[in-house]
Amino acid sequence: MPELPETETIARDLHAMVCGTSILGLEVIKADVLREASAADMAAALTGLHIARVWRRAKLIVLDMRYAMADEGDAPWRIVVQPRFTGGLIVDDGSLSIADRAYVALTLRLSDGRALHYRDVRRLGTVALMAPDRFTHYSNALGAEPLDPQLGDTEFSGIVRGSRQAIKVLLMDQKRLAGVGNIYANEALWLAGIDPSREARTLSAQETQQLREQLRAVLSASIAARGTSFRDYRDARGERGAFVAQLAVYGRAGAPCQRCTRRLVGTHAIDGRSTVFCPHCQR
Numbered sequence: 001m002p003e004l005p006e007t008e009t010i011a012r013d014l015h016a017m018v019c020g021t022s023i024l025g026l027e028v029i030k031a032d033v034l035r036e037a038s039a040a041d042m043a044a045a046l047t048g049l050h051i052a053r054v055w056r057r058a059k060l061i062v063l064d065m066r067y068a069m070a071d072e073g074d075a076p077w078r079i080v081v082q083p084r085f086t087g088g089l090i091v092d093d094g095s096l097s098i099a100d101r102a103y104v105a106l107t108l109r110l111s112d113g114r115a116l117h118y119r120d121v122r123r124l125g126t127v128a129l130m131a132p133d134r135f136t137h138y139s140n141a142l143g144a145e146p147l148d149p150q151l152g153d154t155e156f157s158g159i160v161r162g163s164r165q166a167i168k169v170l171l172m173d174q175k176r177l178a179g180v181g182n183i184y185a186n187e188a189l190w191l192a193g194i195d196p197s198r199e200a201r202t203l204s205a206q207e208t209q210q211l212r213e214q215l216r217a218v219l220s221a222s223i224a225a226r227g228t229s230f231r232d233y234r235d236a237r238g239e240r241g242a243f244v245a246q247l248a249v250y251g252r253a254g255a256p257c258q259r260c261t262r263r264l265v266g267t268h269a270i271d272g273r274s275t276v277f278c279p280h281c282q283r
Contacts, residue, residue: 001234002083002148005222006180006241010089012221012234014063014116015054017091018055022050022068022111030105033087033120042129045077046108052235058142058178064136078135080128081118087125088233090117100238121232143176146215157208160200167203168196169271171215180215182273183228186250190216195282197270220245249276257281 023046028039053064062078092115105276106127108116118127142153163170170176171185189196191214222228227241248258253266257278
């Protein structure tokens with residue numbers, strides 16, 4: 001957490017809110033979140049650059065930078081944020097609460113007087129500075145995007161049915177599929193009626209098609225609801241996501257299944273993470 005819908009929400013918000021502004025300075029409060037550059041080197045590289053684009057890759061939030069007088073496509077650096085469990089980017093117009101400021105690890109001072117903070121309660125996330133070629137190499141090690149139109153039934157089936165992993169483990173394997181975490185793996189498998197412990201290679205072509213459709217559906221629905229907030233996740237405006245009200249299984253162990261009314265089962269046996277499923281509906 002945050003997963004694909006949450007990082008997509010943050011990236012879309014930031015793209016609308018900060019594109020076109022320039023960076024006047026960088027303040028690093030907690031240097032342990034930095035990767036691939038020191039605080040001094042990052043400040044020297046970024047000061048004076050404009051934010052050209054904010055977008056998502058997997059569970060990453062990517063800020064493309066450009067020189068003030070360069071062509072729009074010129075991006076000498078990319079800021080690559082991996083929020084992990086409790087990290088996030090938030091725009092501050094001066095009204096951010098004292099409680100939220102307590103967890104700010106890094107601040108970009110913007111030309112319009114606002115600040116862009118990276119805040120992280122547990123500081124397990126990272127902020128990296130990468131050149132475009134370095135980011136391309138990094139990105140190429142990640143799997144396919146579940147919402148990419150080019151990931152059709154045939155391609156998805158090839159990813160799934162070529163693996164001996166439990167299907168839930170495969171869905172969360174970032175080298176195979178990028179951006180899916182525990183929440184949406186649980187939800188997609190329940191929607192598709194598939195036991196999360198099944199070997200991926202045992203799924204039929206019809207089952208992989210159904211799983212792809214349901215995975216795309218639940219990710220899209222969560223993006224529309226601006227993500228899922230249980231504890232720490234906030235969007236770029238500091239607001240909570242609303243998809244928690246639509247969760248069918250995640251966090252509902254012991255509750256009745258919404259399809260068959262049997263009791264949902266919770267286990268950590270599959271991958272050490274919380275897995276909730278219906279043993280009656282999911283085969």
